Amino acid sequence: MKRPHTLFLSLLLALSAMPATLVRADLAADVRSVLADKLLAKGEVGVEIIRLGNTAADSHPIYEFKATAPRIPASNLKLVTTATALEKLGPEFQFRTVFASRGADVAIVGDGDPTLGDAEMLKKLGWDVDTVFKTWAELLKKRGVSEVHDVYVDDSIFDQEFSHPSWPIDQQHKRYVAQVGGVNLNANCIDFFLKAGGAGDVVDYRTDPDTNYATIGNTCVTGSQNAVWLSRKPGTNEIVLRGETNASNDEPISVTVNDPPMFAAKVLAETLAANGIRFTGEVKRDRTIRAALSAGQPASQSPSTSPATNPSVAWVPLAIHATPLTAVISRANKDSMNLYAEALCKRIGAATSGMSGSWENGTAATGAFVESLGVSREEFNFDDGCGLSKKNTVSPNAIAKVLEHKFFDKDRETYMSSLAVAGVDGTFEHRFSNSDLRGRVFGKSGYVNGVSTLSGYVHGKDGQWYAFSILFNDLPPGTVLGAKQLQERIVKAIDASTSPNGRVAAGS
Numbered sequence: 001m002k003r004p005h006t007l008f009l010s011l012l013l014a015l016s017a018m019p020a021t022l023v024r025a026d027l028a029a030d031v032r033s034v035l036a037d038k039l040l041a042k043g044e045v046g047v048e049i050i051r052l053g054n055t056a057a058d059s060h061p062i063y064e065f066k067a068t069a070p071r072i073p074a075s076n077l078k079l080v081t082t083a084t085a086l087e088k089l090g091p092e093f094q095f096r097t098v099f100a101s102r103g104a105d106v107a108i109v110g111d112g113d114p115t116l117g118d119a120e121m122l123k124k125l126g127w128d129v130d131t132v133f134k135t136w137a138e139l140l141k142k143r144g145v146s147e148v149h150d151v152y153v154d155d156s157i158f159d160q161e162f163s164h165p166s167w168p169i170d171q172q173h174k175r176y177v178a179q180v181g182g183v184n185l186n187a188n189c190i191d192f193f194l195k196a197g198g199a200g201d202v203v204d205y206r207t208d209p210d211t212n213y214a215t216i217g218n219t220c221v222t223g224s225q226n227a228v229w230l231s232r233k234p235g236t237n238e239i240v241l242r243g244e245t246n247a248s249n250d251e252p253i254s255v256t257v258n259d260p261p262m263f264a265a266k267v268l269a270e271t272l273a274a275n276g277i278r279f280t281g282e283v284k285r286d287r288t289i290r291a292a293l294s295a296g297q298p299a300s301q302s303p304s305t306s307p308a309t310n311p312s313v314a315w316v317p318l319a320i321h322a323t324p325l326t327a328v329i330s331r332a333n334k335d336s337m338n339l340y341a342e343a344l345c346k347r348i349g350a351a352t353s354g355m356s357g358s359w360e361n362g363t364a365a366t367g368a369f370v371e372s373l374g375v376s377r378e379e380f381n382f383d384d385g386c387g388l389s390k391k392n393t394v395s396p397n398a399i400a401k402v403l404e405h406k407f408f409d410k411d412r413e414t415y416m417s418s419l420a421v422a423g424v425d426g427t428f429e430h431r432f433s434n435s436d437l438r439g440r441v442f443g444k445s446g447y448v449n450g451v452s453t454l455s456g457y458v459h460g461k462d463g464q465w466y467a468f469s470i471l472f473n474d475l476p477p478g479t480v481l482g483a484k485q486l487q488e489r490i491v492k493a494i495d496a497s498t499s500p501n502g503r504v505a506a507g508s
Helices: 006-016 027-035 074-089 119-125 131-142 260-274 289-294 325-334 338-353 359-372 396-407 412-417 480-496
Strands: 044-052 060-065 094-102 105-109 151-154 189-195 204-208 215-218 227-232 238-245 253-256 283-285 316-324 441-448 451-459 465-473
Touching: 027 044, 027 060, 027 480, 044 396, 074 325, 074 338, 074 359, 074 396, 074 412, 074 441, 074 451, 094 131, 094 289, 094 325, 105 260, 105 289, 131 260, 131 316, 151 260, 151 289, 189 238, 227 253, 260 283, 316 325, 325 338, 325 412, 338 359, 359 396, 396 412, 396 451, 396 465, 441 480, 451 480, 465 480
Parallel strands: 105 151, 151 283, 215 238
Antiparallel strands: 044 060, 044 465, 094 105, 094 316, 189 204, 189 253, 227 238, 441 451, 451 465
C-alpha cells in the first residue's frame, strides 16, 4: 500500500497559488459571538487557536477560551493517538502478521494489524476478506503440503481484554464498537448481504467472510419496510437476524464477533480447506509462538512430521503480511475507524512496555507523550485510543499542542496527509464543501451523545497555518447539526481574521 501523500501535496501546491484577497476581522469578537449562541448556554466549551509561524518559536496562541479545562474529546482523541503512534513506533513501522508452520500444524501470529481482511478498505485494491489466507494456501501447496492438522493463533502482542469496560454494552454488536485483538479480521465483523424473496418469506443471505464461526438465527422476512435488526448476544457468537427488508442489499450490514483472534483463525482454517488444503484438526490459541519465533528456534527439517512424535520440531515462519503504519493512521483519522485507533493504542503499549499491549499501558504511553509537550497532567485523562469512552478527557490546549508539535515535526507530511480534508474526503467530505475553505481545512470531527468536537488545521488566506481545537460538551439532545455549524463559524472566523501582512486582529 502506498503512502497517502499525493492528495495532500497537490492540495498544498494549489493553496500556494491562491490569490491574496484577504478580509480583516476581529477574531475574538467573532468567536465570542459564536460561543454566546443559546445552543451552548448550558454546555461546557473550550477553544484554543494557535497561529503557526515559520518555526515553532514563532508560533503563539491567538485565542483561548477555557483552553486548559479538560473536556470529553470524542473522536478528536484519534489525533492524539495517531500522533503518539508516529512518535513511539516511528513512521517506517510496519504491522507484521506471520504465517508459520510446525510439523503438520500452522499458525497465524498477530501483530495487532487492524487492516487484515478489512473488506471496506481492501475492495479498492480488488482484494477480498480472505485474499491473504488464499495466498497462504497456495504457498502450502507449492511446498507440497496437502493437509494441515491444527490451526493455531497467537494473539499475545495484545492482552485478552477485547472489549473496553467503558464502552456501551448495548451497542457492542455494532461495527464502531468492535472488539480489539492481537489478530483482527474484517474489522472484526461478519458482513451480511440479504436476498429478498416473496412477501412474507424468510430472506436468504450470504456472509462475508463465509464462515461457521457464529451461529445465526434468521427470522427476517421480505416485507414493505427496510427494518432489519442484526444483533449479537454479549459474550457469545450467537447472532440474531430479524425484522423485515423490502430489497436485497449491496452494502453490507455488519455485526461484530466475540474473540477476534479465534475468529481469524477459524476463517483461516476454512479458507485453507476451501482451497485444496485438507484440515483435520482443531482451531486453538497458543500465546507462546511469537516468543518462540523471536527466539530464533531452529527450523524443522520435516514439515510433515507431527510434533507429537517429534518434540524437537520448531515453528518456522513461512510468510509475513506487512502493513505500513501510514495506512493505519490514515484510516483511523480520515475514516474515524475506532478499531484502528484502538489497535494503535495497544500496539504503542506493547512497544513501550515490552508486555502485551493493553489499554492501561497504551494510554500511559500516550499520556507521557502529551506531557512531554509541556501539557499539565491535570489537562487530560486517557481511557482508550479512539474516544468512545466518556472517561476520556483532554483540554483544547493539549490537542492544539499536539497539532503544533506535529506541524513542525519531521513526520509532518505523514501526519497531516492522514487527516480528513474539507469538502474532499473522509469525515470532512461534506463539511465546508460550499465555502472557499474547501481543501483548506484538515482535521478530525468527533461525536458521542452530548459531545461535538472539531480540531485540526486551517490554511489561512494570509498563507499562514493555524491549529485549532473546539470542544463542545453537555449539549442538548438533537443539536449535532447546530453544533457543527457553530464550529464551522469559528473556523471561518479564523480565516476571516487574517490580514495581508499575516497578522491577526487582537483578542483573547
